[in-house]
Each structure stands twice: as C-alpha cells, then as structure tokens.
Amino acid sequence: TEKVGYENWDEVVATAKGGTVNWFMWGGADNINQYVTDYIGKELQKRHDISLNRIGINDTAEAVNIVLGEKQAGIDDNGSVDLIWINGGNFRTMKQGNLLFCGYHGLLPNNQFVNWQDPSIANDFGLSVDECEVPWNRAQFAFAYDSARTQSPPKSIPQLIGWVKENPGAFTYPAATDFNGSVFIRHVFYHAAGGPEALLGDFDQDKFDAVAPKAWAILNEMKPYLWREGTTYPNAIASLAQLFANREVALYFDYDPAIFGINVENGIFPETTRSYGLDDGTIGNTNYVAIPYNSPNKAAAMVAANFILSAAAQYEKAKPDVWGAAPAIDVGRLTKEEKSRFTELPRHPAVIDPAALSQKSLPELHPDWISAIEKGWQENVAK
Amino acid sequence: MTDVSLEKLTKAYPGQTRPAVNDVSMHIDGGSLTALLGPSACGKSTILKMIAGLLPPTSGDIRFARQSVLQLPPNRRDAVMVFQNHLLFPYMTVGENIGFGLKMRHEPKKDIDRAVGRMLELVQLEDMGTRKPNQLSGGQQQRVALARALILRPKILLLDEPFSNLDANLRLEMQQLLNSLHQELGTTMLFVTHDKEEAVGLSSKIALILNGTLRQYASATVLYGQPKDEDVARFFGARNFVPGKCGPGYFDCALGRFTLPESVSSTGRLLTFRPENIVVGGDNILENSFHATLASKQFLGSQTVLGLQKGDIFFEALLSPQIAEPLQEGSTVSVHLPQRSLWILG
Amino acid sequence: MTDVSLEKLTKAYPGQTRPAVNDVSMHIDGGSLTALLGPSACGKSTILKMIAGLLPPTSGDIRFARQSVLQLPPNRRDAVMVFQNHLLFPYMTVGENIGFGLKMRHEPKKDIDRAVGRMLELVQLEDMGTRKPNQLSGGQQQRVALARALILRPKILLLDEPFSNLDANLRLEMQQLLNSLHQELGTTMLFVTHDKEEAVGLSSKIALILNGTLRQYASATVLYGQPKDEDVARFFGARNFVPGKCGPGYFDCALGRFTLPESVSSTGRLLTFRPENIVVGGDNILENSFHATLASKQFLGSQTVLGLQKGDIFFEALLSPQIAEPLQEGSTVSVHLPQRSLWILG
C-alpha cells in the first residue's frame, strides 16, 4: 500500500474530502444516470463531502482515448478522468498502456465483500485484475422473448440452430463489432469447441484453427435463415432491441439481464417479455470501475469506488425499479440482515433470476481470443 | 422584315402613382431604323424592355408582324436587346460573351469562333477576345454588348443607349456598322437615345417621348423644323420663342412683323426660329431683318452661340466660329430670320 | 484650392504588354475645371482611378498641392470620384446613397437629411429619395451618383463620364450645377469625357489623351484651331487635310494657292481647315476661293454636312441647314476658305 501513497483509509478519506470525482460512464440509460447522480452522488456528498460529476459517453473507448491522449501529451498527474466504468477490451487497452492506477485494494474497507477467489471476478475477460479496478456489477448473458408471440424459445445453441431454420427471418445477432454480438458469437464458438475449457488461457493459434472452421460453418449455415437472409447484421445492440420491439425478430439477448426489465419499464419491450439462460450455460462477466493513473483525485475516486462496493449502494442498484443489476459483492459475506434484504428483493418479471442464471455460468475468454474470433467472424461470416 | 406595333401600351411600376409609360401607340415599319428619343426617365428603357418581353405591360398590346407577342417568352420573340448597363456575363470571356447567343442556338463551335472573330474585328476589339469584361474600359464593354447582339442578326434589334460611352469617331463607325447590317438584313431596329443628334444621324424616324407619352413621331426634319408644340421644339434645341399674333401670311411681335412661308398655318401665337438658321451680321437689309445687341458669345467647338437682345426679347443664334469671330460683344448687329426658318406654334 | 500634378504617371495592368497610361505629366491648377478627353479605351478612367487612390500607378507620382499622395488611402485624399458605371450601393435608398459620405464623416443625421433633400432637388429627383437604385432609370442613377459626390464638396472632384446618360437639357443644367459649385468652392475638378463638345462647353482646359499618352493640353480654341498634329486635329472633327508645300506666307496644293495668316508657321506639309469655317455658295470671288462640286449633303439636326470634291481632293463643310438648303447635290459651288481658318500641320 505504500506505493499508492496513502498509509491508511482514514488518510484517503481525509484527502478526499471536498474533492471531485469525474466519472466517465455510458450514459444511454436514464435510470442508471439517475442512480449514479441522484443516489451515489448524493451519498458521497453527504458522507464524504465529495462531489460526483457523472459524464455520459457513448462508448467507453472515448474515455480511454482521453487518458491515452493525456499520457501522450505528458499530462501525468492532472488528467480529466477520475473513474471509468470499464471492463474487457478497454481494461486491457488501459493496462497495456499503463494507464491505470493500481494496487489500492488493500486500502478499501469494502474490499472485504469482494470474493477475489472467484476467477470471474479476479479476471476481467481473462485478464488478471491486479488491483487495478474494483468490481461494480455482475452480468450474465441471457435471452429474452415475447411470451405473447413465441411459445417455446430455443434453450440451447443446438436448439437455437434448429429453431432459426424453422423460423426464418425471426432471429439475428449484432455484428462482431458490437460487444453483445461478439458475446453471442463466442457462445457458438464454445458450442463448436464442445465447451469453453479448451479455449481458456492465452491465445493459441492451433486451438483456434481447430475450432474456428466449425464455428463459422454453424454460423454460415444459420445465415440464410436469419433476418434479411443474413445479408446484414445490426451494428449495435440497440438496433437489435428496436428489431425485437418492432416484432421484426423474435429473440433478443443481452449481457446484462437487468436491461430486459428496464426496457419493459421504458416501454421499449412489451410487458410480456420474459428471459432465460441457456441449458448449456451462458457467459458471465463482471464489470468494474477503474481509476486512471493520472487522475488528480485518486483519493476521492477510491472513496467512490469503496462506496460502490458497500452493501447499501449495491442493494440500491439491485432494486428492480432502480436498475436491477446483480451485485458484484459476495452477498454471503454480508450480515444476515443485509443478506436477507438482497434475497427478498422482488424481481422484475422480465428478468431471469440471477441466481438461477449463474448456476450455469461460462467464463469469458482472454481478449486476444476475442479479437481473433471477431476478426475471424468478419472475414468468414460477414462477407 | 417584321413590323412592330405598340397599341396603347402602358406600364405602371408597382407602388408608383404615375405610369412610367402611358398609352403609347406607334407603328414601326419592318426594316426601319427608328429612334426612341427623350430626356432622362421619360420611359424609353421601359418601352424597350416591354417589347423585348422582359417586363409585362400593365395594359395595351405589342404586335410583331400583326401578331400579339405578349404571351411569348423573350427568347421566342427574336427580339434582341442591348442593355443600357451592358450586363456582360462576368465569368465569361469577351469572346464567350459575344458568342453566347449562337451557342444557345447550338451552332457548331467552329462557326461561332469564326463569327466571334469577325465581330471582334468589327467593334475594334481584336485582341480582347480572351479578356474578362472587368478588364475592359467602359466603352469597350459597351461595344462587347453591341457585338453580342449584332452577331445574332435578329429580326428585331432593340438598343438601349448603345453609344453613350463612345467617342464621336467610334460612334460614327459603330453607327455605320449598324447601318450596313440594317441594310443587309432588313432588321427592324429600335434604339433608345437621349441625344437628338444621334437620333437624327442614324434613324429614319424618331419617336419623341416626354414623361411617358409619345409626343411626336416623325422624321428628323419635321421634328426640327415643324415641332408640334413648344415642349417638342424645346427638346430639339429651340431656344427662341416670341409671343405675338398671326395675320394672314405674317406674324406680328416685339421684334417686328415677319412674313411667313406659305406652308405655315397662321393660327398660333408663338413664333419660333432655330438658332442655327439665323443670319447675323449680314450687311444687306432684307425682308424679316432687324437690328439687335450682341449680349454674349460662347464658343462651343464647331459652333458659337450668340446671345442677342432686342428690347425685352432675348434669343440665341448659332454661327460657325469663323463668322462669329469678328463680332464684338456689346455691339449692334443686323439679324435676318430667313422666311423658311420661321414656324408658328399653337 | 488644391492643384494636382501628375508626374510621368504610368500604369500597366498586369499581364498587359502596352501600358494603359503611359508617361503622362500634367499640372492641373487649383480650382480649375479640366477635361480629360479621349476616345474609348485611351486610359481616361485609369488616370482618374489613380488620382483617387484606387489603383496604384506602375510608376510616376501624383501630387496634391505639391505633396505626393501615393501613400495616402483614398478616403484621406479628399478626392471624390464618380464612377463611370455609377456603382450605387444597391441595398441603400437613393437618399442613403447620397448621404453616404456625410454619414462617414459622422455629421448629425439632421444635417445630412437637409443636405440630401437639397441635393435631390438640385439633381431633380425630389420624390425619389426613398427608392432603391434599381427602381431608377439609367439617367436617374447617374444623377444620384453625381449628387453623392457633390454633397461632399470635396477639394478635388473626379468625374468619370458624369453625363453620358443625360439628355442635352439636363446635361446643361447639371453642368451649370457643377459650374456654380466650382465657382463657389474653388473645387479642383477633373472630368472625363469622350465628347469634345462637352469638354469644350464645360472646361477651361482640355487634356487630350490618345492611346494612353497625353497629346495636347490646352484650351478649347487652341485644340480646335491649332491642333498639334493630325491625330489631334482628327479627334476634334477635322476631316479636311490637303497635302502640299509651304512657301513664305502661302501654301500650294491641289486646290490652289492659299494665303496663310501671319501667325501660322510656314513649315508643314499638310493644310487643314475646319468644315464649319468654310464659306460655301458666296457669290463674291475673294482670295482663297475656288469652285468645287457638291458631292453629298446630309442633314445633322442643327447643321448640315456638305461633301465637296475638287479633282482628287474630297473635303467636308458644315453649314447651317438654312444656308445649305438651296444648294443642289451635283452642282458646282464656290468655296471660300477664310484666311484665319487655315492651319498647317507638321
């Protein structure tokens, strides 16, 4: 803890007092914005005299690019970003470029609630977290359908393949350039590989070459039965949501099941939307907040990160009318009282029970694998 | 040879109370060269624009070869107009400007180039074909505008002050150019000018417009010698008006009694005689002669104006400078008004 | 009273081989009214623009009251120019156009309005103050441009063809306006014209420009009666040139031997005499008389041109129409060249 420059948590809190945290995060959901600004922001102000400044962005890469530019310009201690909602590739980019402030977990009192033994928390897309970020949410891929229109949605990848052929035009997935599209393709990839186990760890060209053709064959086989005969794929998950909402396709999926409930609440999805996981499991991940190396308000950012890990903040976030996101902390480590508050939380009917979902959880791949799969899809399927 | 006739042509610009052109009717013979003459703002340009089809008349009709053309767009009238302010296309070279009309007729490029070359020569701008209009002097621009119209050899040619920026020699040459074209093609030409000499020198018939109305439409000699009324006479440079009374064959006034030529009606009350027709300083005492005082003398180039006074009556005479030279200001001179120079206004 | 002098003024437009203005030196007296006369494209406008400071000379100097003004921007020269093509500001009313210069001087609005009102009256556009320039006739626009300059009562007034669109009567009135202003203020005025009569009528001294060079700078009578060379003579309307040989006090040529006035040098080889000074049809046989055939006759309004032929020599005479009338084309007439009308060119 010496290397981060603070002796103990009190010192951090004292330093943080009166500070500001510029938190860059995706800003496309009003409920999340409200949660962050109105709840976390107010609490931080109240408890620690910290003002939280939420900056909505379209794409996390934009924030990463700001830090990158600052590093190139030699702005090493006065950056504009204090906290980023991040995971996966963007985390990797920042780590690769030494853009992160690391090694402070020991300072955070609420770090005790995080189960760092869980590989899906200790690794962000297969990349070791290394005390460079703090978990915020857990998410697991799930499918959604309109129960009023579709009676029996496919419950596994093989079923899906058959279902797509029986229901031509009723399914599509976003292109690999989209985060969610890429996850879907990985599910097919796992299926082709007979499970994720063989693919874990660092990228291996031989293994890839063995599996990839099979995966491409499956996807290409589906292609003529996809929406628009597979001539094109939605560019973004938002487009898929629109297609689903407008009944152009029958299935929707998302890395964050909470979104199903949010979309229903926002009137985007029909009330009869229901969701489910796959029998052969779905990929889960954790998303985090990270502090850039050049944040001028690291102490305040740490206090914010610590607060995010608190039972109260995680509980508020888990409320279905607030966000409905699954907690990143290990609820089992909480007091009984707190624990029961979590378990008694009502669930939005459109959102699958996270506990049930997480029983069949698949790990994420290393970003190098993901890059290779995305490139391979572009070249073998998209064309 | 297309004749043009205007029938009760009237134009009131919106928001103006007095019409700019008021009830003008005239017939212009096919193949004639007619001048629209008048002072500034009398409505000349307005008439021309209506004939060209650029301005709809408020009322009245315009006929080419007895056909009303009011419904025809300008390009279907075969009446080409040269504007008072040139309006050369600024982005085209001089040559392109001149060839514009031919290009519109889809003539082959080679023919256009040849015609433009010839035209440039005729208006004495041989080397200027590739210049832009803004690199020309005022007179050169005017010649380009003229050439741009002449090259089309239209049935009807409308010229608005085509020579106002040209010196006398050049003007003469351009007028000859017009004349030869006119003779060759039988184009009906109508040209606007404020300069009576120009109108007289060029045209067979002159329409005098004053204040939007047609005041007299006749040949130059008639307009000079036998003006219809005082306004017309004044416009044509008459300065000498002596009130008096007519008797049979004579006119009595403060200058004395003058015998009138037979052709002159003896009913009016105003005697007029043109300054250039007065004989001053002759020795022989003839009929219609008297003495007057030479009040002033002004050299005008090819003529000299004498201001003469007899009693209350002041009048002017124009003499060749040579003859005027020996006459002394203040002296008494003999004045003779030749019988044929007298004219009586109503 | 600012005098203006041009010193070896030369202007070559970029890309042109021949300079538009070539080595012109002249001195214009303070308070004088001088004409720059010359045919189209001789460089008149160019000279004016250089004096106004709108065009930098290629070489040479311009001095106002002996001070070089080359470094002064146009608005600091107190030399106001009226452009040949009016250049009224299209989005301002006529009144605003005329008041523009005063407004630039931050005069109080009330004074401006009063001055504009007066100016409008003087140029006879009383009711047009609120119109836009494009609602005026050509001549009206020209008057607005004139008024816009006159209202400033500048030390130096530069006028480029200020009357080209005005009829004779109006021109006269405008000239009188100029003249009165001139007398009242002692403004040094330089005005460009292509019309020798206008130059003669208005100005005390005339600078004749031909092809960019100053050819003669003298009073009107000198230019008419004693031109420096054939070009100058021709520009001033001389048509009659008879080659021959000088002797002491006389000139021998195909028309006969003519006695010269004493003032004329007897060295040149070309006799000239002005058409308007020829006496035709007199009966008395005087010195310097001969007979010729009347080849043609053309009425020009206030004068008539006679074409006369003797042997190979053709010459023209200008007569008052009255005198010319009885003369028959084809007949033989007596011709007298008064001694004082003879001039010998080098």
Add this chain to the structure above:
Amino acid sequence: MLMQTNRHTENSRDGLSGPVWFSLILLVSWLVLPLIPLAIWSVSRSWYFPDIIPSAFSLRAWNYVFSNTSDVLPALGVTTLIALCATLLSVIIGLPAGRALGLYQFRGKALVELLILAPTIVPGIAVALGLHVVFLSLGLAGSYLGVLIVHLIPTLPYMVLVMAGVFANYNPDTEAQARSLGASAIQTFFYVTLPAILPGLLIGSLFTFLVSWSQYILTLLIGGGRVVTLPLLLFNFASAGRNDITGAISMIYILPGVVLLLLGARHLTGRSRAVESLRQI
C-alpha cells in the same frame, strides 16, 4: 456593379404552377417529416410495430430532461454560448480568408482551399486524438476556451467556403467608390461590404453555429467531460435507442435554431429586399 433594373413586383401574377407546387410540397414534407416522429416520441411510452400512433403516452422523457440529473438545461446554455462565440470567431477569422479565396486568383490557391477544407475531409477521430494532444500541450484542454477554439477547426471551413462563394460574385469597385466618398476602411466594411455580403454571412454563421452546436467528439475529448454540451447528452440516448429521451432533447435542440431562423429568415431568403422575379424568365 450591376443595376437590377429589371426587377419588379408582380406578386399577383407570379404564382406557381400545379406541378411545381406539388413537388415543392413533396420536398418540404420530406424535409419536415422525420422531425414529427421525434416530437411524438418525446411524449410516448410505447410505440412499436404495427401501431401507427403510440399505444401509450408518458411524460417521463420530459421529466427526465428537466430533472437535475439530466443536466440538459445547463448544457443548453453552455452549448448556445459556445456556439455563439465560435460563430463570432469564425466570422472574424473566416471572412478575410473567404474574401481572399473568392476575389483573387493567386498561386497556391488550390492548396489553400484544400488546407482550409481539410478539417471537414479528415475523419474526426483521426485528428481528434492528435488534436487532443496538441491542446493538452497548449494547456487548453478541459476548459471552455479550449472547447471554443477546437470548435473553430470544423466550423471555419464552412464559413470560409460560404464566404468564398459569396465574394466570387462580389464587385469590389463599390468599395472603391465608398473609399473615394471618404469612408475609412472600417466604415467601408460596415456600410458597404457588410450589407452586400450579409445574406451569405448569415448563412455562413448559421452553419458555423450549427456545426459547433452538434459537435460531439471534439467537445468530449478537449472538454474532458468538464464542458458538458447538449450533444454529449443527446448522443448517449440516440445511440442507445432511447427514442423518447432522444425526441425530447431533440425538441429542445431544435428550439434555438428555430428562433434563429425566425429572426434570420428574412435576410436569408431576401424577403426584406423584395427579390422579385421576372414573370416569364
């Protein structure tokens, strides 16, 4: 200078023919049509195939927009201010350049044109990062001033090119005439040049304003999140498929432009100068 002697008002006679009206209406509806669903969406809760009108209405989007969380109102002020300042600066910097390009022929003109056009040509992201570095080094990043200056880069080309177009048909002799009538260079500009180029200048300013007004990536990068403008808020929702909030913010977005247009429309289209047409031409 050309005198428009032929203009005249013949309003009553100068109607449009049937087919012309038809195509005009078609064009204009096509221009307005996409804005209508945005307006409806802002008050709808659920509007999906095959509903022609929304199946449920709600003011939720507006509530959000006017809430403190959304930051929309302060952002509106910031955006307007920056756009106005950027416009003013563009005029000051771009007008002279437009004049040079429109009025004169000179060597290297094509190169200059290309250089000025470059910011519109090069995809934003390519330079954005480099620009970010440049601005950081100049110490301009993260400030309103920095954002204002960086906005000039995409706005300037619009101003310069529009003004070059205007000046190409401009007669500088009128300026000479004004100078000769005693106007100083500055007076000449304000009394003669400015009125003559005003329609073009307004257009150029309008475009400049709009470019700044909808600038996203440069504002984000250079502003570093400290300068929050409307597009930053809007684009989040637009790309997230939140049509209701997008619609609501869009309505606010259109507002100042509408005001501006209402104020400027007279000048833009020349109604004030009574542009009249010749009936048959």
Add this chain to the structure above:
Amino acid sequence: MLERWKIPLLLSPALLLIAGLFLGGLFLGLIGSLGYMPLLGREELNLDAYRNILFSTGFYQSFLLTFYISLMSTIIASALAIGAALILRRHFIGRSVINFLFQLNLTVPHLVGAVGILYLFSQSGFFARLAFEFRLISGPSDFPAMIYDPLAIGIILQYVWKEVPFIGMILLANMQTFGHDYEAVSRTLGANRWQSFRFVLLPLLSPGLLAAALIVFAFTFGAYEIPALLGQSYPAALPVLAYQSFTDVDLNARPEALAMAMIIALLSAVMIFGYARLARRYMRS
C-alpha cells in the same frame, strides 16, 4: 497600397489556426500511423499499417461504398437544392411558411435526423406500418429494405434530407446577390429557360454551389455516425471501419486505425481536388 501583402494578410488568421492546430493534430496522427508509439516503447517507423490496409479487399469495398454514398448524396442533394432554390426565390403565396419549413431541419444534428429516418423507412417503420394497415404487406420483412441495405438508401436519404436545406440556403443567398438581370439578358439573346439557367444562372451560382457540394462531399465521406447507425454491417463505410479499429481493444491496432484515417484523408483530398477541377471547368464553360 499593400497590394502584394493583401492576400497573405487576409488568409493568415485562418491558415494559422488550421495549420497550427489541425495540422499539428494530423501530424501526430501521421506518425502514429507509422507505428510510432512511445507508449508501448515503439519508436521506429514502419509502413506495416498501410500495407495491411492496402492488401485487404474489405478496404476497397468499403472505399467504393463510401465513395458511392458521398457521390450520390452530393449529387442528389445538390440537384434538389437547386430546384428548391429556384422555386423559393420566386414570389408565391405561402412562401414564407414553406421557406421556414424548408430550413427547419438545419438545426437538427445528423444523428437525430437518422433516428427520424430510421423510424420512417425501416421495415417496421411508419411507412411499413401504413402498408401493413392497408394490408399491402403481411409483416415487416415484406417491406422493401431501405435501412441496413446494400444500396445504402437509408444513409443517402438521411444525408440528402440534411443537406438539401444546407445547399439550398447557400444558393438562395447567392442568387440574391445577382438578381435576375443576367438571366434577362440571356433570354433576349435567345436562350430558353433551360439555357438561361444552364449557361447563366448556374455559372453564376457555381462558386457557391461548388463550395457547398465540396463541404457535403467531404463531410459525407468522413462522417461516422450515420453509416454506423443506418448502414449494413459489411462492407462498412470507411469511417466506420476506421472507428472500429480505433475502439479496438488492442493498442497495437492503433497504427492501423490512424493509417486508415490518413488514407481516408488522402483519398478525399485527391477526389475533392479532381472534382473541383472538373466541376469548375464544366460549369463555367
């Protein structure tokens, strides 16, 4: 007079700004594209990124698509704008209203317009719903694909939608400065309506039109949002391609992203150069 210094003086503020800031940024982009990444400890320059791009067929397909989109958008928008300007400068009842509506979308950002277009023209959009209502189609998939389609109809529709008022306004402003006189002259010289438009009005308009069209072309060639939102996934428009590599998780892909941007810049510069030349020659002769 300062004749000689006038032009540089007039140009210098704009050039200084653009050269100083923009070229600075561009230069950093350029060296980045050559693999200069001190961040990752790489300081030597190479052309690998360019080689990779220029050897992939996808790049050329994207280029063609982008070119096609820009060209079509520019041409259609210019043509419609000319037509609209010709009508709007005339006098007619209701002109001011039409005028206002004509300019209404100027203030709307492209992205927002795209949302509107998407709603109107997608297979489940307003027109599809109308068709469904009147039983012309039995479901969204029967409606012709105009969004995410290979012909990029949706993108072009959006660009045209946004740029017609833009060009139209420039033209109207231009027309105002020279009035009707030149056309009148040409009519008496025998030009019919079309000729007087083609040979007189158009050349007079051409500086403004060219400038406007240039901006539109450049903009559409370099813009990312619209093709990202309305375009098909493959081939993607060049800027989308560039953006994708930009947000690539791997920092090592940066040079490629920057190289792509440089190539786009170079290509559009070349095209614009050629276009301006051609157009200028064609329009004014």
